[in-house]
Amino acid sequence: MESAKNMYAVDDNGTPLENTDDVAVLNSAIASFNSTASELEQSYKLLHAQVKKLNREVEEKNRQLEKNLLEKERVKNFLSSILESLPTGVVVTDLQGQPLMSNSAVEKITGVCPADMDKDSLDSWLASLGMPSRETASVFASDAEYAKARDDIRNLKTMRSPVYGADRESIGCLYIVQDQTRLKKLEMQSERDNRLKAMGEMAIKIAHEVRNPLGSIELLSSIMRRELEDRDDLHKMAERIITEVKSLDNAISNLLLFTRPQKPLLHELNLTSLLEEFVEFIRPIVTKNCIELFFSSNSQYVISGDRDLLKQVFLNLTLNAIQAMPDKGIINIDVQAYSDDDDHKGKWVEIVFRDTGIGIPKESLQKIFHPFFSSKDKGTGLGLAIVHNIIESHNGTIEARSEGQGGTTFLISLPRVV
Ligand SMILES: Nc1ncnc2c1ncn2[C@@H]1O[C@H](COP(=O)(O)OP(=O)(O)OP(=O)(O)O)[C@@H](O)[C@H]1O
């Protein structure tokens, strides 16, 4: 604004007018104008300064607001990434039960997205989780079996609790959903293990109780068999008692080995002699079942093994072969060395155990080494599972081959010492 301080009455040439009364009045008016204009100018400057200050304040406030908004956005994003990172499902509803939000874990656990549901569908979905209808937003927990898909049943734990506002008033409901399927399975497995352990301990006690009288029965029936050689019928009965006692004793050994697997006590042993010994021990039973037994070994092979455990292997294989040949048949046991590289001496010794029995159907071949797999009425299905464990504990391998009716061959490979 142009300054009005030095204004006074002048003629057309700019020369101050003579001081007449009129001029005096005019000058006084001009002076008053000058003073008012100066006051106005002062006020204007003040106002200008105030406006500037206000502008600065508004700018500062805007900056603060923007900062707050950014901070709020950051906190919101942080909270939602926490929610999304949770392995636990979270659902929030308002007081009327209308879904407000849910995280992706709920969808992963249950296969549905509660945030997209209306109030009624959410209520029936919550009912399928074992949540009773919500009269108050009270604390509640439920365990339920939930069908995620037709063949996918999950064990879910759901917890409900109220959501409180700033003044501690209830403003909604929070649901937490946890998948406990794996935990339940582990619990069941541990329960089963405990039961098996208890069963094993009981089996061990019974087995020991039964074993002693069994030994006496076998001894006495062997004496009877010898004494009754001239009484054909009684001799056969004694023979039968001995066979049954041997198979009972084997069942007890299998049960004990299964419930309390033994670590092999490895010693260098002559496998050929061990098999010869075994063949002589089992021959009476085999012969009695009208089965021929042949053994051949083209050298004396030494391995590192546990004598008792290997005998258990041969016994199980022979009993299976006998049971696979109810009328008559042949068992061949051959031992030979072989090598899986150019070392001609042969690193491995292979026992080939062949029978001419009923064979094993193709679909069962994969399962015969599984515990409790049996095609027999009175079989426990433990024999080959134990055989497999024993051979594995000797760092060896076992496989079965069968051509249907053409019989069965078991191939056992053991690391050779000499
Ligand atoms: N030599 C074989 N010939 C035909 N089938 C066999 C032979 N050996 C095993 N099997 C099959 O494998 C199954 C499992 O054998 P395994 O010895 O483990 O159990 P099991 O003989 O049935 O019962 P257990 O030996 O406990 O008395 C048998 O039930 C049978 O079906």
Ligand SMILES: [Mg+2]
């Ligand atoms: Mg068996």
